[in-house]
Amino acid sequence: MPELPEVETVRRQLEPLVLGRAIVEAWGHPSAKFASAPLAAGSAVDAVGRRGKYLLLDLDDGRQLVVHLGMTGQLRLRPGSEVDPYVRAWWALDDGQVLELRDVRRFGRVGVVAAGEWATLPTLAAQGPEPWDPALDDGGLWHNLRRSRAHVKTQLLSQRPIAGVGNIYADEALWRAGIHPARRTVTRRQADRLLAELRAVLEQGIANGGTTLRDYRTVDGGEGRNQLELGCYGRAGQPCGRCGTLLRRSVVDGRGTTHCPACQPRR
Numbered sequence: 001m002p003e004l005p006e007v008e009t010v011r012r013q014l015e016p017l018v019l020g021r022a023i024v025e026a027w028g029h030p031s032a033k034f035a036s037a038p039l040a041a042g043s044a045v046d047a048v049g050r051r052g053k054y055l056l057l058d059l060d061d062g063r064q065l066v067v068h069l070g071m072t073g074q075l076r077l078r079p080g081s082e083v084d085p086y087v088r089a090w091w092a093l094d095d096g097q098v099l100e101l102r103d104v105r106r107f108g109r110v111g112v113v114a115a116g117e118w119a120t121l122p123t124l125a126a127q128g129p130e131p132w133d134p135a136l137d138d139g140g141l142w143h144n145l146r147r148s149r150a151h152v153k154t155q156l157l158s159q160r161p162i163a164g165v166g167n168i169y170a171d172e173a174l175w176r177a178g179i180h181p182a183r184r185t186v187t188r189r190q191a192d193r194l195l196a197e198l199r200a201v202l203e204q205g206i207a208n209g210g211t212t213l214r215d216y217r218t219v220d221g222g223e224g225r226n227q228l229e230l231g232c233y234g235r236a237g238q239p240c241g242r243c244g245t246l247l248r249r250s251v252v253d254g255r256g257t258t259h260c261p262a263c264q265p266r267r
């Protein structure tokens, strides 16, 4: 599933291609997840932003086109539309290009709302701070994690203590911070270290254009390179790069998880 670095990579590629362009026509699959796409027609794109894993295209009439890529969503620009049964929404621009959302498994989501009015997108509305928000410094992440007794990895995936982290970057950061993913409490010191490692793995992911394991593609159809840099995620059975112990796969609240039994003790 695209996480913050993948969505940020898409945002950076999309921005120069759609900024200032008017949406002259649009279409959405009749499913409630995509049906609002045509509401953006007639407006122009004023800004291309991101919040967590959501893309936010500000429109020139005070509304926002919100796109969530879900598991398999890909945004791409094409010179005119082609027949593709997996395109769930498209927006034709005034330069003849068509912005398409292709989404094989349909876990993606499109919304057109008044800017910042996210009541109809509860997951977006409930997100915690962006990873580089100073509110997370000085124990801020620790404070947010203390609001729940859920496993620390599950808390990260909930987007509530901090926005944008999914399975890949959670496993990476917890491994680098030496924190067992199924801990229910962390110390202030551990939380500070976790914040530093979350920022580091997300920054590395962005610098590498995201992680392509299966479906994620950049706007130009390319793959990210961060999968070559992963130290923990997806490496169960291989030796830990720090201590040589074999990394172990487990399931934490239903999510496949990899950790080092030596570097990440349970207590």
Ligand SMILES: [Zn+2]
Pocket (backbone or CB within 6 Å): 240, 241, 242, 243, 244, 245, 260, 261, 262, 263, 264
């Ligand atoms: Zn280790």
